Amino acid sequence: MENFIPDRQNGWTQTGTNMWRQVTGYNDRLMMVKVKFLQGGVGAVHEHPHSQASYVASGRFEVQINDEKKVLEAGDCFFAAPNVPHGVVCLEDGVVVDVFSPMRQDFVAKA
Numbered sequence: 001m002e003n004f005i006p007d008r009q010n011g012w013t014q015t016g017t018n019m020w021r022q023v024t025g026y027n028d029r030l031m032m033v034k035v036k037f038l039q040g041g042v043g044a045v046h047e048h049p050h051s052q053a054s055y056v057a058s059g060r061f062e063v064q065i066n067d068e069k070k071v072l073e074a075g076d077c078f079f080a081a082p083n084v085p086h087g088v089v090c091l092e093d094g095v096v097v098d099v100f101s102p103m104r105q106d107f108v109a110k111a
Helices: 105-110
Strands: 013-016 019-026 031-037 042-046 051-065 068-073 077-080 086-101
Touching: 013 042, 019 105, 031 051, 068 077
Parallel strands: none
Antiparallel strands: 013 019, 019 031, 031 086, 042 086, 051 068, 051 077, 051 086
16 A cells, blocks of 8 residues: 555545445555545444544534444544444534554455
């Protein structure tokens, strides 16, 4: 992977209703992904073996981790440990930046 990655270099893939993903950069141990949502977009509750740290770059989201829900807005973060159920509902158009360790091979196959 390159050291410098201009935003325009990587395209967006629609991953659901009102939801798009842009894989920005990765190696075998780390991956960063931007997810753009329109209001009402849902990142369904799911789990995976990767550690995930997420930064709300803009907008407002209801975030669920296990059975706990909180509303997060621009500047807020959340962490989902491996194999912990988590998901988001977009309350106001926005972007979430996700970082995964190790990288998500399934995202590269679909990017």
